[in-house]
Amino acid sequence: MDIIVPICLIMPLAINLLGIIGGGGSLGNFLDIASIIVTAGGGANSLIMANDIGTVLGVPKAIKVLLQKPAYSEDQIIITLISFSEKARREGLLVLEDDIQEVSDPFLKKGMQLVVDGTDPELVKNILNTEIDNIESRHDSVRKVFDDAASLFPAWGMIGTLIGLVIMLRSLGGGGGLETIGSGMAVALITTYYGSVIANGFALPISGRLAARHSSEAMVKSIMLEGILSIQAGDNPRIVKDKLVSFLPPAQRQKVNEQVGDR
Template sequence: MDIATLIGIFSAFALVLISIMIGGSLTLFFNIPSIFIVFGGTIGATMIHYPIRDVLSVMNVAKNVFFTRVWSTQEVVDRFVEFANKSRREGILALESELANVDDPFMVKGLQLTVDGMEPDSIKEILETEIEYLEERHRSGAEVLNTMATFFPAMGMIGTLIGLVQMLSSMEDPSTIGPAMAVALLTTFYGAVAANLVCLPMAGKLRKRSQEETLVKEMIISGIVAVANGENPRIIEQKLHSFVPPKARASRFD
């Protein structure tokens, strides 16, 4: 669970709600027609823009905003130094016993291919292809959220125009001006909140998550290839430390 995301969402919405309640009743900002126009219109427009498969899959990708656990770079370095030591002492097949202790499917796949005797270049090619498709899935999810962030304010503007037309067409009846004006203003409010407090921040977090995950997976590929080539653990550590900021490097051989 990502604490920063939870704190950000809670604080953003809490401050907006508190500001509303200070100025008046919260019920003034609840309007069913406005909700239908903004959220219904945005979902419909998104489904026109993308295949239904992509729209539904965004929920799967969006959960990475809250629940993804990315290995720290130092964890990866330590694990591959251990793998290299074991491989040099007991042989490459000894790594098979380590598979049950690794909870990263990508690392497990790389180790299994190494144990199975595949050439290091072939292992690297397979794993790099997997990274490419991972990045494409993340990019697709962030793109859908960015598109929704574009549609939300646009649907809010459409709702505003609807409200203004209703208001201007019934100026002779003062009792209808209030509800029509509420639709006109609240649709813009809903669209701005949904775009700027939900879609855009989530798309940004997904891009950041993708960068972090890609970096770790590239480290894993480098470690797998080095272990498959039987390189010295100290050399492997130095290679993997090139992915780590200098201040965060901790050598096991000092």
Template sequence: MDLATIIGLVLAFGSFFGSILMEGGSLAALINPSAMLLVFGGTIGASMVSVPLSTVIGIPNVVKHAFFGKHMDTAHVIQTLVGFAEKARREGLLALEEQAREIDDEFLKKGIQLAIDGTDPEMVREIMETEVAFLAQRHAEGAHFFTTLGGFAPTLGVIGTVSGLVHMLANLSDPGSMGPSIAAAFIATLYGVCTANLMFLPLGAKLKHSSQEEVLVREIMTEGILSIQAGDNPRIVEEKLKAFLSPKKRKAIEEALQAA
């Protein structure tokens, strides 16, 4: 479970609702079914028009990944690859076959198995890089959908407000109702702006960041597998893989490897 996403959403919406209550407002005043229908229904509908149906069908999985996605430990991945390199150096690639069956990550398992099977290194690289490219594309589609939601929501909110004001101006026989009518009209804009900036856009950014992290780990795995297949010294494998990381992360990985 990604606690940062959950805590961030709770903090964002909690701050919003808390500020209303602190000013003496009523949360019940924010409930407007017609505005909800226009903003949320219109936003989702407009966003569905902008993407393929397959992307829309996959959104529940994207949401699940945003909240419950498994964080890939870079240090553990490098440590595992260096361990494979040491064993392959001592006993040969075939010695990794039993360990390969126990690997949980399907991408890493496939790469190690290709190396064990004696697949041409260029072919291994091509297969792995193709998988990474399509992984990045799938993740980008999910992130784009949430960014699109964040773009349409404020606009639909403004449309709802304009619609409410038009309705109010068409019924000016009761001046005393103008205040509540104007407030009700602006609820739609509030819905659009809040959901866009407190939920849709942050989730889109989070998915994009998660995708970049996963792609980086996959690239590290690819280089590690190719180095193991080439028979590189484990120390060289370690240095190659640490080159993908920032100095701070390199130091953490060095400490982890020394502890192991």
């Protein structure tokens, strides 16, 4: 499990709790059923309207994915591709048939199988690029849900605040004094508070985390694609290594060089 994610999901609640108690407030003052209905209900309704219902229902799955550490390792993938390159250069592409069956990553397995089957290089490139584009599209649709949440929930919080202000100002006509104004203003602002916490405590950070995960996975897929095409082209393993390690930061490059040597 990626321990950073659950900690950062709990921290907004803890920080707000400490802020309320430390400021001498009461939790009861921050709980208002009507405000919760307006902010959460209105935001959720708009979120469903703005996105495909299947994508919205898939949000818990996205959170579950974030809780798990990535199953891939860039340096190990590069080492695997270099070993494939060496074997293919010595004995031919067909000898990789058995090795492919042990590959766990579907993208790498699919690409290598296309190569072993003798598929035209341009077609291999097009198929794998289409796969990458579809992955990006799926990731973007999930991330859009959180981006929309970051704008819609605060907007409904503001709507709730306006409702509260209208009710408060109307009540002043009935002879309410400063106590009425203070109490009414507090209730009116709670909806804005709810919307801001949802957006800045959860929606935006999760969207950013998903974007970082996608960026990392996209780089891995690019490494795989470059390696697959290089193996199919019969490039020297040393050239394959130099191509692939160029994707990595210096520290990881050194790690790969130490494991594969000067090939």
